[in-house]
Amino acid sequence: MKIVAVTACPTGIAHTYMAAEQLEKTGRELGHTIKVETQGAMGIENELGPGDLAGAEVAILACDIEIEKRERFAGLRILEVSVQTAIKDPRSVFARLDQ
Amino acid sequence: MPTEISFRCPLPDGLHARPASLLAELVGQMGLRLRLHNERSGQSANCASVIELVAAAVLFDDPCRLSAAEPLSSADFERLLAFIQSELPLAEQQAPAAPAAARGLSPAWQEALDALPPGKLVSGLPISAGLGRGRIVPIAGARLPLELSRQPGRDPLLELGQLERAQAGVELELSARVEASTNADEKEILRAGLALLRDPALAQSLHSLLGEGLSAAAAVVSALESFARQLGQSGSIYLRERAADLRGIGLLLLAHLGIHTEAAHSPQLEEDSIVVAENLSPAQFLALRSHRLAGLVLGETGSTSHAAILARSFAVPAIAAPAAAASAAAGELCIIDGSRGFLLTELTPLAERLYELERSARMERASQELLTASSTASSADGVAIEIAANIASAEEASAALECGADGIGLFRTELLFYERTQPPTEEEQYSIYRRTVESAGPRAVIFRTIDIGGDKPLDYLQIQREANPFLGFRGLRIYGRFPELIRSQLRALLRASLHGSLKIMAPMVSTAGEAADFRALVESVRQELQSEGLPVAAVPVGVMVEVPSAALQAQEIGRKVDFISVGSNDLCQYTFAADRGNPAVAWLHNVRHPAFLRLLRLLCEGSRRAGCWTGLCGEMAGDPRNLPLLLGLGFDELSLSSPGVPALKRRLRGLDSTSCRALLDAACNCESAEEVEALLDKVGHAEARLPLLSRELVCLNAAVETKAQAIHYLCHRLYASGRTDDADALEQAIWQREATYSTGLGHGFAIPHCKSSSAAHASLSVLRPARPIHWAALDEQPVHTVIMLCMPEQADPAAADGNLHLRVFAALARLLMREEFRDALSSASDDAEVCELLSRQLNLPGTEVQP
Known part of the structure; x- marks a missing residue:
């Protein structure tokens, strides 16, 4: 499955990147194609462009705050989870894709 | 011809000591017999007496009336009216350094307090920050022995003689202590004590009590107790707190009368002690102060009492709490926290551990700061400026060097000439100058020769009062008329030159001709000494530039002398023709105004062309905000009061001289001081960067048992290593994040x-609990x-x-x-290994981590 994701936590120093790491690692292990954008203290990094969004089936938003440029995901299936869930139990996040 | 002026008190704190003394001084100068009536309370006071004025308890908005014994001339009437309307409202007491606001307790301390047995916590108001540990010593506060108040005297003349000797004795004692003190607050408070001692209302009351047949001691007790009670009934906290000052003067007088009360005798503290007293007079506090005084619990006092101000000034932790509660623990080992406002009367292992953590962090930080402060400072691009200290007595020299001063940039010698009936002898001066240069060791001391005149007259010189003393006969201008005075000072200075590094500087020079004359005078005194067979070392001779004409002639002056030191306070006053002590015009006096900066630039360019070493002593040097401008001007030395030395050196190390020169040129081109301020706001505050991680931030096997203690521990490690100035605030920020x-x-x-x-x-710090x-x-x-991560809030100038x-x-x-990473980190066996692993894995540039 082609998946895009965004992570964002309140301080943007640590949890944003932990969640990104977990989603990337687990996604690959499960055989998905996944790209994770981070919205942290350094702003948007690894930004999802039109090419990334084209053909994507689902957007995972692991965010505890309002994210920027949410409109990009209009028309896409959106799965919202907390940053903590993404860090603690990333497999459960992907399990919800099959429901 | 009017005899009365009515007004409402414009001062929020009421007519307290400072405005009262301004009024008393003015009335004295004008030679008026004037009374102040408080129409609200019905009290009235002689305007020449500060005590009476203060005791009249004039509060904010009280209707008041000034009444003169004789009709007022229209000039006097106008002058008084101007004082009441424009000067009095501005005479507000300078707020003493605000007491630390009671902070929310950190969760670690909360754990410690929760673990205390009931009744072992005394809460209070924080009045002087810091943490102390010692045994409780309750003492009698500022209390007069009232049982003496009716004691009959012998012959009234005999009693009067005794009283006068005691007054002279206290006067001498306080004056000597003012002179010896190296602490500005202490000096000011002791001077206030002298003013109370000389107050006409006190003298009058003492005399009339003696006339009633009381003994000298009884008169002292009755008079001061009655004034103190009047203040005690005041509606203003500020005035109530002055009662302890009056009782303190009474205790000093009693001691000089040979009456030793318990209160007059402060105990010698034999071990670390926390002193508990209902209140303390300034003299009582100063007698207690030693390295053994670990803390102070004061009863009824507030944060503006003189004991509280002194406690802050000498960094003695203090709280205000019910003294009875604290006294109950007499002899117990306790911990006082003057920042958070509590006293623990029983010590648990956790409280001891928290105390020890903070104490050692403070000591580590202080020794690190001293180390950086005592090395010479250069800007980030390598331009060095000597940072020196201003002093006024031999005793201050070593304290100044301990603060990290590179030398003494200004020794004001005139204080040696005050409050005496004749000038100090050459021998007396020689021994003071010698002591000063000896305690300064290899560092240079710049002595400014006597600087007096019509504004600060000396009885024995008999300089006539002038209409305009600041533009009159003062500074070096008087040397021609008093050749013996200056020659004996120069002889003493030149003789002292054999014992250390000494420079001589003349005040109030206006022209290059005067500079040349002064140099010739020093030379003639040198030859005189040599002809007497007295050896003299080479002594650089310089002048102080504090008059605009001298600033404009800096090049010519610089060719006549070895060095120039700019007196920024006077130079600025003369530039704007505005007395900074006069509240009505003080706003004009602004060292950051482009007009003044242009004058300084001309001065520095001139002295540089002459190749003349140039320093600046004055309040302009003391404000770190001015440093970019002063660095841009190219000063070789800056001299300020010693406590400011470390901060100035720190600031200098983060500045770039090239951009400061550009900043100065831009500031000179501004039209107003506001524009200069805006430029200064943009100056980057680039502190020398510390590496993200260093070994001292890795704490393995730490003695912490809870999350709260772990966070507390790491925050204090960051404080100890100079990465935060406020461990408590950092801790709060960490907890704020934990709350999400x-x-x-x-x-x-x-x-x-x-x-x-x-x-x-x-900063990145690591802690592994035991x-x-x-x-x-x-x-x-x-x-x-x-693993704790802390980022500064301010976007870094280098983004x-x-x-x-x-x-x-x-x-x-x-x-x-x-x-794999977690396992590697967990198995690293020491701090070096942790540092090495993190810097390798995180790819930290070599400069960022110093394993």
């Missing part, structure tokens, strides 16, 4: 973090490794750098999700 959700990320790791203005440097601790982690497992730190934190966050 736990930073325990599972697998035994936690990463508390914050972005906060209280973090001065981006035993795993509970952290409410995602997987509910105990935590064995804590790339700020991002670099964030990038490192982001990389670390990702690494922690990998098992």
